[in-house]
Amino acid sequence: MRFPIRPLLFCLFFAVVALLPLAAQEGALETTQPQGITPEDIIKKFAAKETEFAKARDQYTWRQDVKVDTLDGDTVDGEYHEVFDVMFDDKGKRIENVVFAPQSSLQKIAMDQGDFEDIRHRMPFVLAEKDLPEYSVLYVGQQQEDELHCYVFDVAPKKIEYARNVMQQKRYFQGRVWVDDHDFQIVKTYGKSVPDIRKKHGDDEYLYPKFTTWRQQVDGQYWFPVFTKADDELHFKTEDVHIREVVKYEDYKRFGTNTKILFEGKELPQDKDKKPEQKAPDPNKPQ
Secondary structure, three states: OEOOOOOOOOOOOHHHHOOOOOOOOEOOOEOOOOOOOOHHHHHHHHHHHHHHHHHHHOOEEEEEEEEEEEEEOOEEEEEEEEEEEEEEOOOOOEEEEEEEOOOOOOOOOEOOHHHHHHHHHHOOOOOOHHHHHHEEEEEEEEEEEOOEEEEEEEEEEOOOOOOOOHHHOOOEEEEEEEEEOOOOOEEEEEEEEEOOEEOOOOOOEEOOOOEEEEEEEEOOOEEEEEEEEEEEEEEOOOOEEEEEEEEEEEEEEEOOOOOOOEEOOEEOOOOOOOOOOOOOOOOOOOO
């Protein structure tokens, strides 16, 4: 978010812990080592599954509903709202078709390119094999998430290269991921996009909120992002801004192409109607 009239890279992992929220239906974090498998092997397994998931998601269409509010106490005093369908054109190229986009009423902040990149890429964070060299991944324990038993890892970029042009700044995820101990897939992420940027000269600041993203099983195989929520205070130089974001990812459907999607060496069926094994949280209930 840009203040309309963003600190340097956090130290690696102790800053991640400071981000952690209180979560509903979440067991205590147990710092015991995994049994029968090393943390390094878990990382390799879930990175391989994330690689498969990223390829699979490129064969799905879905609707994405994005709402960003600023609040004065409990009162919404500005809103950005956009609904778009992620789909394919007649040549198989992925496109976004906006279906609802009223004029933004945000006054305290302005949506910038970093916000839109975060909404599309960092909030539904994927840690695939190709991304591992850029991140430090630290095993912190095991935790129950609803009915799932998960391995928990802290994730942070090893290095950030700062660009002079803010719009060309490469962005990263920093926070925590929960990996299902059965499917070895990420089922929940919590953290934020980095870096925040506060220019030494001038008033421009680019700050981004902490968020949680939940995934849900689609077609009985992959865990797709279904719901992201952010509720945070952005501390600009001249004003603190309370921001709330809700992103919904709905109506996932396989796109009919000749491309084969493999899961553990086997092709996924085109129409496999399995109900999700994990429900997304109710946005009207406190998290």
